[in-house]
Amino acid sequence: MTENAAGSGRSIAQRLDALPFTRKHGRVLTGSGIGWALDAMDVGLISFILAALTQQWGITKGEGGLIASIGFAGMAVGASLGGLLADRIGRRQVFALTLLVYGVATGASALAGGIVALLVLRFFVGLGLGAELPVASTYVSEFAPARMRGRLIVILEAFWAVGWTAAAVIGYFVVPVSDDGWRWAFAIGAVPAMYALAVRWGLPESPRWLLGKGRAAEAERIVASFEQQAAVRDHAASLGPKDAEPAPALAPLAKGGRIAALWATEFRSRTISIWVVWFCVNFAYYGAFIWIPSILVDAGFSLVRSFGFTLIITLAQLPGYAVAAWLIERWGRRLTLSVFLMGSAVSAVVFGTVHAEAAIIASGMALSFFNLGAWGALYAVTPELYPTSLRATGAGWAAGIGRIASIIAPLLVPVLLLAGGAGLTFVVFAVFFLIAATATWGLVDRGGKALDDR
Template sequence: MPATSTGPLGSTGPTVPATGLDRHLTRTERLDRLPFTSKHRRLLAGSGVGWALDAMDVGLISFVLTALARQWQLSPTEVSWIASIGSLGMAVGATLGGLLADRIGRRQVFALTLLVYGLATGASALAGSVAVLMALRFVVGLGLGSELPVASTLISEYSPAHIRGRVVVGLESFWAIGWILAALIGYFVIPGSADGWRWAMALGVVPALYALVVRATLPESVRFLESKGRYAEAESAVRSFEEPAGVPAPDHAPDAAIDAPVAPTGPVPGLWSSRYRLRTASLWAVWFCVNFSYYGAFIWLPSLLFAQGFDMVKSFEYTLWITLAQLPGYAVSAWLIEAWGRRATLTTFLIGSACAAGAFGMASSVPAILAAGCALSFFNLGAWGALYAVTPEIYPTVMRGTGSGASAGFGRIASILAPLAVPPLKAAGGTGLVFTTFAVAFAIAAFSALGLPELRGKELEEL
């Protein structure tokens, strides 16, 4: 009997032969034709926990800054630099992480980055000055920036072609879980005492412990293993995904190279070669604008609410409610990305983000603030899900990690500039000017997304 599977992502997989009749397929083609099985679910959950811990760290600093500004009597400029220095580390880390992922492996970099930023976050709890905190936040950023594009690349390379975008959006949805955890910690822990922010940062050491789990349980990318000639390991990894679907083993030696794609004979094309120039420019523009608006809005959100006259606890409460709207945003994006396609979904959510940002800037009452904030969360995080699904798909295996990391690294430049831009924008025109600027950035991102290729249902490019 043919084996099929309906996974939690709402897609019934293609029929998988119960005999070895398709042994001429490459290993990556064998992965692409599989249904969504328990093995995929474990990979998604294992990577997703790391992703959620990343989000928790990014979210925590937005709440910590509100408490620190009051306790340490920080100026808006000092607050901006503490927020931005982590993004500077993320810009460097994203680029280096992508390069390392193409050289030493996706799983190795994933585990290493969790260890780095987990230890640095825990150490931040002991910081006694702005300078020390900024130094540690830079190291945290190195780890965070390296981890995110690597995790999405690993998930993309293992996902069946017919639901690949949906699975990557599923990974990105763990970001909302991490932000919700950060909001809960911010609401219940930080206001509890003068050292509440230190206890919150101490919880950030959890990713360092989870790095051991990642290193021991997650598989290495089959495409990476084949590119390094490690065919026995690649075959073992593929079999671990085929067995739950009832696919028999091929009849050749497990270390054979016959199931690997043909190695490229010429030089590896560059990100700015004629073949990839348009998609690289479009992708970098989207990453830049989305980072600018997201980090400018959400890192400052609790502080902006506090500055509007709400007390710290109430500001944190409103931020928690706004954060909860991220989950349905991911859910809708995950469905649309296979129903509509990558480009249409990304563009739609970016236009929605622009409208929501404009509405938030004009909101004056509590209901209007919450409604516009929830809409911004819904559309912005849905756009993030689509963007992470698109990014690893548009480059071949030999440069997938590098391409993903470079686009994320360029985007992080915007996440450095955005927190620094908020105080002067607010001084010049209030919250309205701040969010109008973010709305314009989202609109530019929506236009730029039109230059990206539509790759729904297509196999990942090998060469």
């Protein structure tokens, strides 16, 4: 990068941080959030579809775990490759491509005639889905003003609750209606394929990424359009005291490629910590929420009743996100994340040991509240750990490591249930939540500070 380009980069970064929240920010947030919600709807649907296929196809819990895990295998590959691609060819391009891939594969899943076809299609669904999530959070974080960046990322993550609630509604009203209900559920999940085109042409590219590629004129036009809408004329006067302070000068990035740079001395400890957090949170979250409908059926509740319980439990995700969004700019990223993870651990133990309907619903709602609040904080802190040239790669690889856990968890749950029932299973989840809460303190908290735009 030339000296002028670097100087332009500093100016544009400060101008982005100085902006108020505009309609253009809202479009970036909503456009990314709808894709996020559609992702959640797809992931959520599989938990209801597994319960239905157990009755209709007579699949075993081991086969059900394989169907769930193969999707997460695709997500692990997608997250790792998606981050690398987003740092190379742009955030918006990869975002649209991933929506298209998993939307088409989800629609095709409605036509699956057996387990083998469903397994192949679920892998491709995961491939697109895994790449989209870390890219979307990176994309929004690079537009968000520093003083509200954490809150906006938690709001982005809150779209997950909207999508998961939509999955619960579809699971409750569509899946049990007929033997083809699960096929209609997959067909509804194909909506992202159509939405991908709107994303591709309707959202701007990240100015920070454009600057890193030497495309300063394009970056300038995008930032100027935001400023024009916000009527910002005097950039220096509009900067608050914290926003005006430039990011500290840091050492050059490590040689040897983006993945090697994640393990440079500067980033090694935060990379280890964030990988541990992602691994543990994925293990506990997907192990629990993919199997909750089936666990309730095994406890003696009807398919429709277990789906109804799951819908109620899912609704608690929204206040969890709301509280996390409020706390993350007051308590900071690390404290908010660790508190919500500890709340998840306590809720998991209670959920696994109670039997009364009211207690199941209450503890399930608490688990949903704390766990999804933790997810919001996790997605907020992850992109902030790395500079712009590594941001999508770092977020993608952290998510990819987490997806390894989401592959293992659905396969391990049947073994845990057989060995010690729901009690043992959810105690194991609680242990993983506590490990994640501890690892949180190895992260860097950049709340309210400028992003590193190297």
